Amino acid sequence: MQTLTVSAINEQIKSLLESTFIQIRVEGELSRVTYHSSGHIYFTIKDEKSSLSCVMFRSNAARLRFRLEEGQHVVLGGSITVYVPRGNYQMMVQTAEPYGAGALAVAFEQLKKRLEAEGLFAPARKRPIPHLPRHIAVVTSKTGAAIQDMIRVAQKRWPLVKITVVDTLVQGAEAAGEIARHIAYADRLGADVLIVGRGGGSLEDLWAFNEEVVARAVAACKTPVVSAVGHEVDTLISDFVADMRAPTPSAAMEQILPDRVETLYTLDEMMNRLGGRMRQIIAAKDDLLRHLKSRLEQHAMSRRIAMRLEAAALLGRQLSLQMERILQQKSQLLKPLLGELVQAEKQRLHQKEDLLKNMQGRMEALDPRHKLRKGYVQLVKEGRVAGLEDLKENDTVSLQDGRLKADAKIVAVYPVEKG
Structure with missing residues (x-):
């Protein structure tokens, strides 16, 4: 029987485990969740019989749609790693999903609960929208259909209003930060009211308006804010924080502008x-x-x-x-x-x-009678307008100019000599 050193056996265990459990998914309940100042997250996943230490490094943690909390039932994706000096093994987590409910739904409820507890949704914070705004700032994509709909409604209802469009990304990984920065910029324009919005789309398309950075930018505005995102069935975090919610971008213009x-x-x-x-x-x-x-x-x-x-x-x-x-x-x-x-x-x-x-x-200019009034005539054969190429000898035709009509008989048809 071979005798191994502690280091050797741990190295073999490391090689065996890390080559066997490369991509695994583990279901269980979270406990001992710790967010480190470095951005890493340390926690344990357990069931009624066992527990497993886990770590999620900062790069993966930054992509989480929701916050890991004590007692959550989740499904983790990642691999097993072994720390040879101590003989410990743990799961290196790359992804985490709520068990059952989607990550976006959990993230939405977590942020909504936290902001509501801070008082950001309180009716006392809501400012009245001016009855007759002279200047409206709109934070949206200048190439989207939503801004065209809003401008059309504004010109129909109150053509005297000034509209300033602040162009921004409205979806994608960078959209939330862009929207927040442009809201802060629009707030400094001195407008009477500020509309933040975009047209409809999937939950993922609209998600930037559910991000905390956008919610806090809306809450920090001195200008009254109208949230007009998606369709009537869509409800987002920006709707709760804004001073008024409009079901669609065009409805926002209808609600704030008089007829x-x-x-x-x-x-x-x-x-x-x-x-x-x-x-x-x-x-x-x-x-x-x-x-x-x-x-x-x-x-x-x-x-x-x-x-x-x-x-x-x-x-x-x-x-x-x-x-x-x-x-x-x-x-x-x-x-x-x-x-x-x-x-x-x-x-x-x-x-x-x-x-x-x-x-x-x-x-x-396209009316045939226009040419007739200039001296031209129509050649009619058998009740239909004809050309010279339609005629043959002894045909009976009519010449008409809109006022007079003359009947004629064709004596001969021959080509015109050139030159």
Whole structure:
């Protein structure tokens, strides 16, 4: 029987185990989870009978979609390694997945629970969206369909609004960091409201908006933020942190911008009501003054009564002037806005009119009757337009120019001599 040294037997065990258990998957419950300052994660996986020491190095830990926690039931992928000086073996973990539920679902719930505990979803943090924003910053991809939909809705509802598009990646490994940086940049533009979003896609496509760095960038904004990611059925971390959630990017524009037709009607109604109310007040004060004057005239016109009457008349005139000034001020405040809206509508109508004239000119140029009016005629044989190559001797044809018609008989058909 061969006698081996401790080192030799450990080397043989190392060679045997590491060559046998190269790629393995192990299911069990996590315990003694330790996140080291180096970025490595040390933990134990166990079942009811045994336990196995594990390590996940920083490079693999950085790719985890969720946080390893005590008591989690997981499936690990990796290999067995042996530390020869101590004769210890452990599993070098490359991947970790939650048992049953997907990694993304677990990561979502973990982050949601943690941010909610910090108060980032609290209603008290939500800021109101301005009723009539003049400047909107949009953090999205400038090449995506979402921004085109948003611009189209904005031009239809409120063409006076200024839109600044902050181009960013919206999916992929680098997207979350890019989105967070561009949110911080957009927050410094002085916009009235900030929209963060993109069109629909799979959960993996939308995942950047579930990352903690994006959530904290939204929470740090001084500008009110609207989260508009994916479709109505998609709910992401950014939706919980933002001041308002819109089901789609185009719906975000519909929710924060007023309809120009309704606004014009409302302004007109307000001006009419304001004018009517001012006239009522002036009429009531005028009636009061006449009543006071009538009562004073019934008494002796002493100096004291005369002074009071004069003061009352002066008060009436001052009140009337004040009411007129208020009405003029309100009117002046509304005129520029009405003028801008009317000018924008006129410009849009002029563009449609120019397009219609251009199309009409092109249609007239293609109309056969256009050439007939210039002196040309149509050659008609047997009720159909014909060419000279369709004719033969003794054919009966008609010549038409749209106004007159002449019948003729073909005497001969022959080629034209060249030269």
